[in-house]
Amino acid sequence: MKSNKKLLKSLLLTITGACIGSCVGISGYASQAQAGQLKNLIYNGDFSLDPLANPNDPTKANPYITGWINSTQNDLFYTNYLENFTVDNADKGSLGVRLGASPGYYTYIAQNFYTDVGQKYRLTYYLANIDDEFGNSLKVYAGEQLIDEKTNLPFSSPYVKQTVDFTATAGLTQLKFASQQQKAWWNIDNVSVVELENDNQQSTSVPEPSVMVGVAALGLIGFRTKRNRLAKS
Known part of the structure; x- marks a missing residue:
């Protein structure tokens, strides 16, 4: 029984870490993509490079x-x-x-x-x-x-x-x-x-971090339920 609990605990930590890592990775990807789309192609558009x-x-x-x-x-x-x-x-x-x-x-x-x-x-x-x-x-x-x-x-x-x-x-x-x-x-x-963005880029959706957090939470709930069942048996 103790070995099963240790195994489940280790598995939970691994899954949680993977989900959090996925959230951070996707969030970073979305930020980089947005930054690229908003890059100003005009040089010195705020006219700040010269003296008055x-x-x-x-x-x-x-x-x-x-x-x-x-x-x-x-x-x-x-x-x-x-x-x-x-x-x-x-x-x-x-x-x-x-x-x-x-x-x-x-x-x-x-x-x-x-x-x-x-x-x-x-x-x-x-x-x-x-x-x-x-x-x-x-x-x-x-x-x-x-x-x-x-x-x-x-x-x-x-x-x-x-x-x-x-x-x-x-x-x-x-x-x-x-x-x-x-x-x-x-x-x-x-x-x-x-x-x-062109039509293809607009139709490509990147999951929000909140969605991934929700997926991670559902996974944790499932593992906790299974762990409780094992404990009772």
């Missing part, structure tokens, strides 16, 4: 934005530059981008990033409009696709979150924010592009 002041002239704002193409950075009077107006209340090291242009033409900031043809992506960015005269336009492109457009928006400050889904048509995609303003400017911050 122009390195060539500290009395002026900085048009040189790491990772981004600025169509006005070589102009004598550039209209796109870093500004101390952010989504996160101008925390140290965090900046937004001011986009402005004279009426009749567009200026832009842009960035190229790798994509898979036919894959769906989600663009998220924060936008504020400082123009209150309805003479504004913002066009957002993913490659040749116009995926978002704002025209004659009213004044909006602080930032408003914008979300747009698109499908890649090339292996290299350029994200472009093209701006036109009458007398004011747009502010953009916290730009991200993440890959969305």
Whole structure:
């Protein structure tokens, strides 16, 4: 009888450890998968890698934005530059981008990033409009696709979150924010592009840790019942 009890106790400990290990393993797998899906494909999307002041002239704002193409950075009077107006209340090291242009033409900031043809992506960015005269336009492109457009928006400050889904048509995609303003400017911050799950990935379910804990609990109940029966016999 004692040997049977020892055997059952050892078996219970082994099963419990295996179930807990499975829970932790699956939880870790789900976290890693989620982190991979949410990886931002845009470099320096929060515009935190550069100083506010122009390195060539500290009395002026900085048009040189790491990772981004600025169509006005070589102009004598550039209209796109870093500004101390952010989504996160101008925390140290965090900046937004001011986009402005004279009426009749567009200026832009842009960035190229790798994509898979036919894959769906989600663009998220924060936008504020400082123009209150309805003479504004913002066009957002993913490659040749116009995926978002704002025209004659009213004044909006602080930032408003914008979300747009698109499908890649090339292996290299350029994200472009093209701006036109009458007398004011747009502010953009916290730009991200993440890959969305395809249909196969969405249909693949990973058990939650709570489910595995439930399985482990049922196993323990079964073993305890069997142990009690053996003890009575």
